[in-house]
Amino acid sequence: MKRYRNREVWDFESEMPAGVRGVILGLDGGTTSTVCICMAAERPGPCGLLSEPFPVLARAIAGCSNHNSVGETAAKETIERVMAQALLKARASRSVVQAVCLAVSGVNHPSDQERIRDWLRDIFPSHVKLFVENDAVAALASGTMGKLHGCVLIAGTGTIASGYTEDGREARAAGAGPILGDWGSGYGIAAQALTAIVRAHDGRGLQTTLTYNILRELRLSSPDELIGWTYSDPSWARIAALVPLVVSSAEAGDEVANKILHDSVLELADSVKAVVKRLGLCGEDGKGSFPLVMVGGVLQANRSWDIGKEVVKCVSKVYPGVQPIRPKVEPAVGAALLAWNCFMRDFANELVC
Amino acid sequence: MKRYRNREVWDFESEMPAGVRGVILGLDGGTTSTVCICMAAERPGPCGLLSEPFPVLARAIAGCSNHNSVGETAAKETIERVMAQALLKARASRSVVQAVCLAVSGVNHPSDQERIRDWLRDIFPSHVKLFVENDAVAALASGTMGKLHGCVLIAGTGTIASGYTEDGREARAAGAGPILGDWGSGYGIAAQALTAIVRAHDGRGLQTTLTYNILRELRLSSPDELIGWTYSDPSWARIAALVPLVVSSAEAGDEVANKILHDSVLELADSVKAVVKRLGLCGEDGKGSFPLVMVGGVLQANRSWDIGKEVVKCVSKVYPGVQPIRPKVEPAVGAALLAWNCFMRDFANELVC
Structure with a gap:
């Protein structure tokens, strides 16, 4: 010392x-x-x-x-x-x-x-x-008993996919923040929901129950007031906090909310697939098994519209060996x-x- | 006094x-x-x-x-x-x-x-x-000899479409800023180009000449450095200033840049169509003539990939009476x-x- x-x-x-x-x-x-x-x-x-x-x-x-x-x-x-x-x-x-x-x-x-x-x-x-x-490594290890092998997908306010091989190679996808298109993140989902409200209001998009559900939550009386609300505070987490309302609107059958969640599933799955492909985590025949550790509020399995489950479905179409893990620690x-x-x-x- | x-x-x-x-x-x-x-x-x-x-x-x-x-x-x-x-x-x-x-x-x-x-x-x-x-009114009047009738589409760093009828009704579309989805704006176009570079780099998207063209302009050596560049200064205009590089990449045949510009044309045309529809500027049969005044750097007609011209083409498919005007004053x-x-x-x- x-x-x-x-x-x-x-x-x-x-x-x-x-x-x-x-x-x-x-x-x-x-x-x-x-x-x-x-x-x-x-x-x-x-x-x-x-x-x-x-x-x-x-x-x-x-x-x-x-x-x-x-x-x-x-x-x-x-x-x-x-x-x-x-x-x-x-x-x-x-x-x-x-x-x-x-x-x-x-x-x-x-x-x-x-x-x-x-x-x-x-x-x-x-x-x-x-x-x-990097902190993504701890998230991976929390699902793999400390073994540094496989892919971890984090989706909270932001999102990133990180992968590691046993011989020490690593790769990442997304994780570049909202300006650079992390659309599968909590921020991305909620920003798209706010955009859908504006579009419905000015005649560019379908009507959606997101308007009523989100304006009520934010105590705003008109979509016009969303602009002031949005730009009054640049915090990404404040916008991402609206994700549960998007999920509940989708669960209640709203078409626009469902499309936003489906798009986010595709985005998140794309990140995982890019990492798996670059590292060859799926073996030479593409069918090898690998762990996919899923962490963060967006991927929590406490709802009937289960974003994490849909991501796994989407990844397994290309890589049937994907082994989803939701860490207990x-x-x-x-x-x-x-x-x-x-x-x-x-x-x-x-x-x- | x-x-x-x-x-x-x-x-x-x-x-x-x-x-x-x-x-x-x-x-x-x-x-x-x-x-x-x-x-x-x-x-x-x-x-x-x-x-x-x-x-x-x-x-x-x-x-x-x-x-x-x-x-x-x-x-x-x-x-x-x-x-x-x-x-x-x-x-x-x-x-x-x-x-x-x-x-x-x-x-x-x-x-x-x-x-x-x-x-x-x-x-x-x-x-x-x-x-x-509102300032959109001055932009409209600059193309209509001061007559307050028709639609004005502004697309610079941001974008908005505003329409006015002779009997004093008005309507707007877009103009809600980048978080709320003004994807046809200069900021929107450039942010999508930066996103495309990140996606190509991490394996989620097609390779694109935007990578070389934009990194050279910004004097960055790797797409990883884009993240630091992007978030070091939150000015929308700084990002929107990259639009000419997206246009020149598209003109040189880049598929990704072309798709970004085509998407932006659809977005801008959607804003115009929403305003025209809400105000009935096209008359009862949908074929009536109305002025469309186009203002802002994104709509300037100084390139072979002419975004403004494409917007007019797109609008005229639905509203054949659209009369495009690029103001001289x-x-x-x-x-x-x-x-x-x-x-x-x-x-x-x-x-x-």
């Missing part, structure tokens, strides 16, 4: 009792919040994986850690503080940490990974295994599982050597 | 020589700039209209006068200053003004018109005829012509009475 900025966040360690066995840290850092999980570094079960329920010792939460949003200094401070908090809650200190996986949004280039890994090296003892990834646990897997693999390799 | 705020802008009037005959003011106030034209209030030619070249005495220009953008006080100050400047340049004073037409963007409700008219009444002598309209002259027409009509009515 060398120089680091926030020495005081680790003050608790001097009062920590000895005796806690090895632990793993998994961190999922997004634009809204950052979650850190401290998990016991238990030995694998008979199939070589950790068995459920996972041995989570503690969970800590903090704000944004996307360096593009808050700057690198603030992002690092948040990450360091939330890791210290998770260890404190688990009554452990850095000396018993075996591996750390940071999965942080905004980490897009090997240079980002290298920079953050260097910084982590100054915080943790030299034996600690360090892994730095949060992405930070995925990051911890990933760190555990990598640690066990390295550990096994060292034993062989 | 009663109280008004900026008495000093009119100080020049005390030094103005007598003898200037009646004048008309026409003002086109937009979000980018405000132009005021001072025109001689000449008698009509044999057909009852002013003959070209129009008797423009002076032209003055100022900044934004959209009250939604800069607030009402600043908007009024800009409007008053630019009117005073036009009169000063024409060596005229308010006492010889016969009529004023303000055509200002952001004037959307009768209450806006009434408020601005009340304010103008405090500035000008009581005999002056005052007309307050600027909208502020349209506003002056409108004021002149209204003044002459009222003058004739008064003579009859």
Whole structure:
């Protein structure tokens, strides 16, 4: 352990009792919040994986850690503080940490990974295994027991599809934000619903129950007022929050709402198919099996109009081996599982050597 | 003349020589700039209209006068200053003004018109005829010799279609901005081109020469860098400025660029058709003739891929009586012509009475 900025966040360690066995840290850092999980570094079960329920010792939460949003200094401070908090809650200190996986949004280039890994090296003892990834990786790992293989489709306010192969290749599709056409996202769905209201009002589109349902929700008396509402606040999440109304309108039989959801299914499926194709996740004959982990509000299976299920149907027409997974644990646990897997693999390799 | 705020802008009037005959003011106030034209209030030619070249005495220009953008006080100050400047340049004073037409963007409700008219009444002598309209009206009048009848399609950074009947009814379509689906606008065309580059890059779309042409223009080395470029500055005009590259790519045979332009033609034609239908501009049999005034960079006829011409083709399939007009004068002259027409009509009515 060398120089680091926030020495005081680790003050608790001097009062920590000895005796806690090895632990793993998994961190999922997004634009809204950052979650850190401290998990016991238990030995694998008979199939070589950790068995459920996972041995989570503690969970800590903090704000944004996307360096593009808050700057690198603030992002690092948040990450360091939330890791210290998770260890404190688990009554452990850095000396018993075996591996750390940071999965942080905004980490897009090997240079980002290298920079953050260097910084982590100054915080943790030299034996600690360090892994730095994009937050999509944690989402994937949350559905694959920490195995980095397959495709993850995230669709909340935004959307991105990311894929990984066991030999370390990766590919992405979408994730470029609303101006650059992420139409399958929650923002995309809701913006199309608002557009449909305007079009129905000025005579360019079919009449739709979206008009009544959305204007009532927003307490507006006319579609003309939508313009003021829309541009008064540029937040994408505020618009994406209207997705449940689009889904309920479609469920009640509205043709326009149904078309918007069907189009969004095609968009989301296109992203998955592009990633699967580029990585050859489906094997040479196109029929090989691969996991598709689905994460985010748009893909939740709590409605009769199930966008995630339709996406899988659409993908399976081309790639019948698609294995849909809706994770039961949060992405930070995925990051911890990933760190555990990598640690066990390295550990096994060292034993062989 | 009663109280008004900026008495000093009119100080020049005390030094103005007598003898200037009646004048008309026409003002086109937009979000980018405000132009005021001072025109001689000449008698009509044999057909009852002013003959070209129009008797423009002076032209003055100022900044934004959209009250939604800069607030009402600043908007009024800009409007008053630019009117005073036009009169000063024409060596005229308010006492010889016969009529004023303000055509200002952001004037959307009768209450806006009434408020601005009340304010103008405090500035000008009581005999002056005052007309307050939306800026689309000036654009229409610039193509119809000041007659308020027909449809105007504006497509620059944004787009809107506005129609007016001789008996005072009006209707609009589009004009709701990019979030609410103005896909035929310059912004819409360029955003779709950027989207096409991202889709080609991540495997969701066809390869396109837009990638090379636009990345070279923006001095970016990879489509990945487009994301940073796009979100670093939220100005719609900056994105819309890429339209000429989409047009030249289409002219060179690029399939993706051609599809974007064809889609934009359909969108723009839909706006026109919706307005024509709602107002019945085409007569009862749908074949009646009506003017379609086309304004804005997207509709300029300086290229072999002529978006405006294609829009007219598309509209004429449904409404064969469409009479396309590309105005030769600027909208502020349209506003002056409108004021002149209204003044002459009222003058004739008064003579009859």
